[in-house]
Amino acid sequence: MTVPSLNHPSSVAPSLVDSGQRVFAIEQAALAAVAARLGQDFTQACNHILAASGRVVTLGMGKSGHVARKIAATLASTGTPSFFVHPGEAGHGDLGMITEGDVVLALSYSGESDEILMLLPILKRQGNILIAMTGRAQSSLAQAAEVHLDISVPEEACPLHLAPTSSTTASMAMGDALAVALLEARGFTADDFARSHPAGSLGRRLLLHITDVMHSGEELPQVDVQASLSQALMEMSRKRLGMTCVVDADGRLAGLFTDGDLRRALDSDLDVRTARIAEVMTLNPRTIGADRLAVEAARLMETHKINGLIVVDGDNRPVGALNIHDLLRARVV
Missing domain, CATH: 3.10.580.10 (CBS-domain)
Structure with missing residues (x-):
């Protein structure tokens, strides 16, 4: 195998740039497809969260877990109390962190993550509202949920169609859409935002009089x-x-x-x-x-x-x- 010389980046730069631009194009198309499907399900998900007496608990395994953590952090900083629970740990005691008044937002592109499906009977028995974010409307997770948010994408940006790329981008965008819609519905202000960001330059800009x-x-x-x-x-x-x-x-x-x-x-x-x-x-x-x-x-x-x-x-x-x-x-x- 011939390794391109690092001393002549121009010989490899065009193909690398082409790869990068292709990823952007595929992911832009994926976001457009998901955005076009926003409708009543999205409204129902927001209404369930607004009516909840508890927090939003996000769940996800693997890459979906990383996205779920980010969504929880974004929700919490924009007026919707939220935190992430690892599904694998939930089966060993952390399920006690989820209380009756909480809304559960579960992420799984396949909708068949065993660690999440194992928790569903307990969550249902406890009376938690379940919002599923999957790429398959007929999946077990989507069918079990009160609300299903469809984040299916035409294709992954990974040329092997293996690494979650477009799908994780779509999941992240859907989480941001929820957070912003809830922020606006609650009348969340810059002062409210500042109270949850007291440290760093952002806090100084918003809090210092x-x-x-x-x-x-x-x-x-x-x-x-x-x-x-x-x-x-x-x-x-x-x-x-x-x-x-x-x-x-x-x-x-x-x-x-x-x-x-x-x-x-x-x-x-x-x-x-x-x-x-x-x-x-x-x-x-x-x-x-x-x-x-x-x-x-x-x-x-x-x-x-x-x-x-x-x-x-x-x-x-x-x-x-x-x-x-x-x-x-x-x-x-």
């Missing part, structure tokens, strides 16, 4: 509108945010003075030693409310090409300040 990162109280740079430019510079130097807000006699925001405003003032004919802050400040600066998400502040800064924001209350009084470095430290951007 302006109040968590802003500088307030004594850390807030602030001068009166009657202050001199030199007084404003001293305040900026003490607070180290590269800006200071300017307030009127009622404590409302009158303007903002930043490092950029200072550079522009130095380029002008203005005498910075005698200038008043009102002469050089920026009027009507961008602001944000304290109840907003930190990621919204990042988006606002990016959109308007600014490096800082003043946080105001409902009366336009400054209550905090933050800059891009605060968002970087919080790993929001």
